[in-house]
Amino acid sequence: MTIDLARAVGAAIGGQYRRVVIGKDVRTSGDMIACALSSGIMSCGGDVYDVGMIPTPTLAHATKNYDCGLMITASHNPPEYNGIKMWNPDGSSFDDDQMEDIENAVRELKFKRADWRSVGTKYTHEGAVESHIEIISKLVGPITAKVVVDCGCGATSTITPRLLRELGCSVVSINSHPDGFFPGRSPEPTEDQLVRLKDIVLSENADIGIAHDGDGDRVVMIDEKGRFIGGDKLLALLTAMFGEKEVVTTIDSSMVIDELVEGKVVRTRVGDAYVSNMMKRTGIEFGGEPSGTFIFAKNSLCPDGIYAAALLVKIASENRISEIVDSLPNYPSFRGSFNFDRTRRKEIERTLAQEIEKVKCDNLLTVDGFRAEFSDGWFLIRLSGTEPKIRITVEARTEEALTRLKTISMEIARRCIS
Structure with a gap:
């Protein structure tokens, strides 16, 4: 920029x-x-x-x-x-x-x-921070829980610890001083970046740990056992709690979402903007991505990691959150990518479409790349919108099915870039 x-x-x-x-x-x-x-x-x-x-x-x-x-x-x-x-x-x-x-x-x-x-x-x-805190407080209500918050030295340092304290939580905050060099950890809250958060959740006997990305539109969680719960699992958890009728999610989300929703699942291109605008068009109240962005229409059509954090802490105050996570279906999955020459993008798109035509699947979704669905799993092959990469996502009901679908999808990707 x-x-x-x-x-x-x-x-x-x-x-x-x-x-x-x-x-x-x-x-x-x-x-x-x-x-x-x-x-x-x-x-x-x-x-x-x-x-x-x-x-x-x-x-x-x-x-x-x-x-x-x-x-x-x-x-x-x-x-x-x-x-x-x-x-x-x-x-x-x-x-x-x-x-x-x-x-x-x-x-x-x-x-x-x-x-x-x-x-x-x-x-x-x-007064923007104060107004946001007031809105969330009215929606969530009082909470009694012990929580560890890792703001990653990002923008949520000014709001999430304060919000949770005002809601009634006992809060331990780390990396909660704003710093554009992000000295505490990477702005992306991946599992390997949250070892300190895990340790403090366990040593403090906390009910939950919360971590944000650099600007607060994402959230991930550490349960009371010190286990990392990423965006894909949180999407399933929040769907089970708040989206059982209808959900908007992205093409790369788990088939667990389909199993949890009584009504319809609407899938969009990858990106919270597409989820938000589909919710706006359909009137569906909840949407989210496996990346850790979640949108609740009664709060805002913007992905709000701060509001989602308050909801997760509320859930943890009323239940052992590890038990909820363990009750959700859990299927083996794989995510990978292949680099390609940026100048060959159009050629690779054409080749990928031709290769997918040869695949015998039960259902094919094409809103963003190609998601081929089978009775025992699915794979998605799509070209990244921001990088010269072919991205592959695979999920299956068994390890054997995962291996089979992973092999098929990776062979297709290799043929496209060869």
């Missing part, structure tokens, strides 16, 4: 949206990008409402009474990265049409510049 690009994005936004909320996570380039964005917006007549350092879901909530919100973040990616997420007042991400409008304006440098009498103004927006 360069200054020139940020300024151009700001100009494109300012030409279409009059009142724009801007927030940033803890990354060192956040202030620089915020200044460039703001100048672009104001140069086209838009007003900027600066909320400062804030988690993504808090920014989405703060956008409610404005025209749009811009979050400067790279989420779970390494510290040197940065980007811009765009939100509508209802908390949903910009859809494809909105994004295309902005991209076209930036590409063609077609901006509606204001003259000196109508340039925008910059304001300070205060």
Whole structure:
């Protein structure tokens, strides 16, 4: 993310949206990008409402009474990265049409510049964290639990420990000082990064451990036994608790979701923006991804790792959360990827479609890549939207079926890139 690009994005936004909320996570380039964005917006007549350092879901909530919100973040990616997420007042991400409008304006440098009498103004927006805490508190209610929170030195350092204490929890917080160098651990809360959190959950005899990514749209969990519970398991757990009628999830989610839902499962392309916008179109109340993003429509159409954390702590205060996890179906799975030459993308897409035609499966989903479903499992082969990689996901009811489906899918991927 360069200054020139940020300024151009700001100009494109300012030409279409009059009142724009801007927030940033803890990354060192956040202030620089915020200044460039703001100048672009104001140069086209838009007003900027600066909320400062804030988690993504808090920014989405703060956008409610404005025209749009811009979050400067790279989420779970390494510290040197940065980007811009765009939100509508209802908390949903910009859809494809909105994004295309902005991209076209930036590409063609077609901006509606204001003259000196109508340039925008910059304001300070205060109270966003307090407002978010109030909303979650009303939805969740009091909690009595002992919880360890690992904020990863990210944007949730300013809210999750405080929220849980105000709800009545005994809270031990680690990595809860905002730092754009992320000295405590990686912004992505993977199992290998959470050894310290596991140890403290056990030594403190806590009911649950919670960990966020860099901007707070994701959450993962450590149960009271010190076991890592990733986004895929949490999606199943939250589906069992809150989504038994209808659920929106992504094409790469487990078949466990289908078994837990009494009504329909709607699958979208990979990405929380697609989940959010499908929920908006269908009116379905709960959606999520195996990556650890969860959306509750009664809270917001933005993935809210802070609200999800409060719900998980609430569950842990009323049950042994390990017992709930152990009661869920558990199938062997595999995730892998192959790199390819970026210049061959179109060719590989065509070859993959031809290879999939040869597969004899019970059902084929094509909303994002190809998900081939069988009586004993499924595999998904898709090209990454952000990297030159073919991604493979496999899940089966038995280890034997997993081996078979893994072999088939990997052979297809190899033929595509050979």
